[in-house]
Amino acid sequence: MAKKLFNIAWEEFSALPLVEKTPYLMQPDGSPYHTLFAQQFDSVLLDKLAALANEIRAIAKTRIGAEYLRQQVTHKRAMLYFSQPSSRTFLSFVSAGQILGVPVGEVRDTSISSEFKGESREDSVRTFSSYFDLIIMRTPEKGLAEHMAWVISNSDRPIPIINAGSGKDQHPTQALLDIYTLLRSFDRGGGLHDKTVVFCGDLLRGRTVRSLSYLLTNYPRIRQIFVAPDPLQIDTDVLDILREKGVEFVQTDNFRSVIPEADAVYMTRMQDEWDNYKNESAAIDTSHFKFGLEELALLPPRAIIMHPLPRRDEIAVAIDDDPRAMYWRQMRNGMWIRTALIAMTFGCERRIHDYYCHNN
Numbered sequence: 228m229a230k231k232l233f234n235i236a237w238e239e240f241s242a243l244p245l246v247e248k249t250p251y252l253m254q255p256d257g258s259p260y261h262t263l264f265a266q267q268f269d270s271v272l273l274d275k276l277a278a279l280a281n282e283i284r285a286i287a288k289t290r291i292g293a294e295y296l297r298q299q300v301t302h303k304r305a306m307l308y309f310s311q312p313s314s315r316t317f318l319s320f321v322s323a324g325q326i327l328g329v330p331v332g333e334v335r336d337t338s339i340s341s342e343f344k345g346e347s348r349e350d351s352v353r354t355f356s357s358y359f360d361l362i363i364m365r366t367p368e369k370g371l372a373e374h375m376a377w378v379i380s381n382s383d384r385p386i387p388i389i390n391a392g393s394g395k396d397q398h399p400t401q402a403l404l405d406i407y408t409l410l411r412s413f414d415r416g417g418g419l420h421d422k423t424v425v426f427c428g429d430l431l432r433g434r435t436v437r438s439l440s441y442l443l444t445n446y447p448r449i450r451q452i453f454v455a456p457d458p459l460q461i462d463t464d465v466l467d468i469l470r471e472k473g474v475e476f477v478q479t480d481n482f483r484s485v486i487p488e489a490d491a492v493y494m495t496r497m498q499d500e501w502d503n504y505k506n507e508s509a510a511i512d513t514s515h516f517k518f519g520l521e522e523l524a525l526l527p528p529r530a531i532i533m534h535p536l537p538r539r540d541e542i543a544v545a546i547d548d549d550p551r552a553m554y555w556r557q558m559r560n561g562m563w564i565r566t567a568l569i570a571m572t573f574g575c576e577r578r579i580h581d582y583y584c585h586n587n
């Protein structure tokens with residue numbers, strides 16, 4: 228993996244449009260070095276990642292295969308720096324590390340790290356890079372992962388950073404697992420094109436929706452329908468990108484009227500941890516933005532229901548056993564695609580592919 232130095236001042240770098248930031252984040256072979264936002268992935272890279280994830284999960288089925296995978300990245304250590312709550316993202320990255328033999332360390336509670344003593348985040352991240360070879364970070368702050376990537380790339384020990392959720396802004400690896408789930412689900416239905424994806428819930432503050440909406444623009448003729456109560460509708464910056472890319476989209480608060488058109492329904496929970504004053508979300512009527520048995524009856528037979536999880540009551544437990552309910556499989560897909568991402572970041576996809584071709 229080539230060392231990456233950002234030959235550009237932070238102020239200049241941070242002001243660039245995302246497309247112009249992307250070349251700084253990629254390796255010469257087109258693999259990601261830093262994974263910071265969804266826009267750095269195009270359909271060629273997404274297909275490569277999905278194919279690698281499929282090979283990894285096939286290899287992992289046998290003990291000998293799992294042992295082979297566990298030898299791939301034993302020379303690298305990963306640091307999980309999560310200053311925001313997480314179950315799935317955290318555990319799936321830990322599991323991904325275990326699959327490839329990457330030992331992982333963690334800081335989840337900054338009150339017991341030196342940040343509490345007044346250490347700057349720049350110094351904390353440089354400290355992590357002294358001991359580890361990859362930082363996977365989740366923070367409540369938009370842009371922090373990007374800033375840390377710039378800091379570390381200009382230090383004498385540059386190491387890759389993976390954004391595991393940055394504020395209300397982006398959750399690129401969730402979008403990777405969502406795309407992987409859609410690709411697998413529509414594999415037999417002709418592929419990921421000419422489909423309608425319905426997003427429902429708190430679209431304003433849900434970072435998973437924002438990242439997935441961007442990634443979907445890589446696929447031809449994907450219509451996006453945004454269903455939310457008015458105060459929680461998707462932000463205009465996402466819509467501007469869709470307009471720019473000529474993507475057809477609809478905004479509505481009538482969930483039931485659009486369910487029959489859906490190939491995928493992507494449910495999200497109320498993101499009330501972002502409330503500005505106490506309990507403002509509680510005043511919003513969300514009763515028409517839930518998926519239960521009545522909504523299930525309107526869903527086309529081949530459509531799927533997704534959710535990044537955790538859920539509250541926006542998907543009724545009663546529909547969990549329906550074959551269209553994809554969220555538990557979606558969650559497990561996260562472990563495989565994150566394994567593929569780490570493998571690609573450390574340049575071992577060729578070895579995995581060769582092993583797959585010889586043994587499967």
Ligand code: NCD
Binds near residue numbers: 316392435537
């Ligand atoms: C999501 C997140 O953190 O944005 N969780 C996850 O990573 N699967 C969604 C959420 O918390 O609602």
